[in-house]
Amino acid sequence: MKILLIEDDHSLGEKIAEHLRRENFSVDLAKNGEDGQHLGETGVYDAAVLDLGLPLVPGIEVLRAWRKAGRILPVLILTARDGWSEKVEGFKAGADDYVMKPFRVEELVMRLRALIRRAAGHAETRILCGPLAYDAQLGTFELEGLPLRLTGLEWRVLSCLALQKEHVVSRADIFERVYDGDAEVDSNSVEVIVARLRRKIGAAMIETVRGHGYRLTAGEA
Structure with missing residues (x-):
């Protein structure tokens, strides 16, 4: 299974990608919204992990562009923004899940697996x-x-x-x-x-x- 990870914090992005690969996922890592949006529009992924505070194109605009283009891949927003209004905006834009920083990578993995399973049409684990x-x-x-x-x-x-x-x-x-x-x-x-x-x-x-x-x-x- 393949994950698109869009995270501008180099250290955090590499850490998440390394952990996901240890869990047998393949990972493409983008470090700005422009590259991430392009990958999400042209590549094949089982899910995306999307930061909101991205350079070039904000994460929320990346998500809106994907949904407007008909991209249905599951999207998990990963952000330090803890305001309720930001969460509502993210879900309205088409997010499937939301994880706050700081977080445990193990929880991120479990949430991604659940998103991928449900997107494939399986209710049972x-x-x-x-x-x-x-x-x-x-x-x-x-x-x-x-x-x-x-x-x-x-x-x-x-x-x-x-x-x-x-x-x-x-x-x-x-x-x-x-x-x-x-x-x-x-x-x-x-x-x-x-x-x-x-x-x-x-x-x-x-x-x-x-x-x-x-x-x-x-x-x-």
């Missing part, structure tokens, strides 16, 4: 697909009741498929959500990761839909 179980709040997988050990890239691909189980996810969509924007990767890397996942959970569970992409299905494990 535990998503089941045959013998595979994904706890979308804790970010853990089990296969036949046992913990499933995955690399960061494997986790990103499998969580992307699990959130849209029984639906086809395009290779391009998976690629966009797996890698950071500045990562140098081979063009067939998604296929390599899918092959590794099939060895771990069973080949029948990840179906290749020719010309379209991949689908996680309740096949034989």
